[in-house]
Amino acid sequence: KAGVTQTPRYLIKTRGQQVTLSCSPISGHRSVSWYQQTPGQGLQFLFEYFSETQRNKGNFPGRFSGRQFSNSRSEMNVSTLELGDSALYLCASSWDRPQNTEAFFGQGTRLTVV
Amino acid sequence: KNEVEQSPQNLTAQEGEFITINCSYSVGISALHWLQQHPGGGIVSLFMLSSGKKKHGRLIATINIQEKHSSLHITASHPRDSAVYICAAAAQGNLIFGKGTKLSVKP
Numbered sequence: 001k002a003g004v005t006q007t008p009r010y011l012i013k014t015r016g017q018q019v020t021l022s023c024s025p026i027s028g029h030r031s032v033s034w035y036q037q038t039p040g041q042g043l044q045f046l047f048e049y050f051s052e053t054q055r056n057k058g059n060f061p062g063r064f065s066g067r068q069f070s071n072s073r074s075e076m077n078v079s080t081l082e083l084g085d086s087a088l089y090l091c092a093s094s095w096d097r098p099q100n101t102e103a104f105f106g107q108g109t110r111l112t113v114v
Numbered sequence: 115k116n117e118v119e120q121s122p123q124n125l126t127a128q129e130g131e132f133i134t135i136n137c138s139y140s141v142g143i144s145a146l147h148w149l150q151q152h153p154g155g156g157i158v159s160l161f162m163l164s165s166g167k168k169k170h171g172r173l174i175a176t177i178n179i180q181e182k183h184s185s186l187h188i189t190a191s192h193p194r195d196s197a198v199y200i201c202a203a204a205a206q207g208n209l210i211f212g213k214g215t216k217l218s219v220k221p
Contacts, residue, residue: 033208037155043200043211056207088155099204100144105157 002026004093006106013113018079021109025072025093031055032074033098034066037088037108046089048098049074055097078111086113117141118203120212127219133188135215137201145204146184148175151214152197160186160199191219 005024013019025032034046045058049068066076072093078085088110092103118139127133137146148160161168161175163184168175172191177184188195198216202209 035209042213043202043209045208045210048208058208090155090157092157097207099147099207099209100162102159102162103147103209104159105149108155108157110155 004091004104004106006091006109008109009107011109011111013081013111015081015083015113017081018077019081019111020075020077021089023074023091023106026104029093029095030072031094031096031098032068032072033092033103034076035090035092037090046076081113083113086111118201118210118212120201120215122215123213124216127191127217129192129219129221131191133191133217135186135199137184137212139182139203141203141205141210143203143205146177147202147204147209148186149200149202150197151200193219193221195219
């Protein structure tokens with residue numbers, strides 16, 4: 001069974017640009033969660049989607065947004081990039097809420113903003 | 115104060131040693147997750163527990179709900195166990211993560 005696939009793996013963007021990251025969950029999983037990992041803050045929850053609806057959102061500015069498609073694939077978008085957005089972005093899929101079921105993580109997308 | 119605290123931050127052990135990593139949390143939780151992250155970023159879920167104790171091979175996780183504390187133990191540690199171990203509290207509708215414990219096991 002294929003794991004969680006994130007694309008691209010690496011990305012370099014300039015301040016002010018926008019970026020879209022993709023996450024394909026494990027087949028059958030309807031929940032996709034996104035996390036940001038930085039050396040200073042560690043892992044932080046961004047948002048969770050379930051059956052195309054955002055079910056929960058972390059404490060991030062509105063520049064961070066996401067969506068989920070009918071096939072459960074999810075994208076997250078960051079607009080007007082700032083240097084501080086440089087991070088590893090991880091998604092995780094699970095069959096229900098990630099806090100109460102085992103979550104399967106992708107390899108992450110490493111975003112560098114210059 | 116962080117809602118989820120891990121200790122130690124860094125841990126160096128000799129192959130074969132018994133390892134303990136601690137996680138304390140200050141919020142009400144529905145479950146506690148232990149995750150393993152290898153260099154390169156990929157995260158693997160090791161355990162999810164809401165009470166008692168779970169064991170997978172050489173790894174054991176325990177949780178004490180009354181004391182709001184969980185431990186991850188590794189018996190007979192091996193260099194391939196070298197990784198960052200992260201605990202995450204399931205609370206407030208999402209996961210709240212500890213800062214991680216970087217474990218290095220020397221042969």
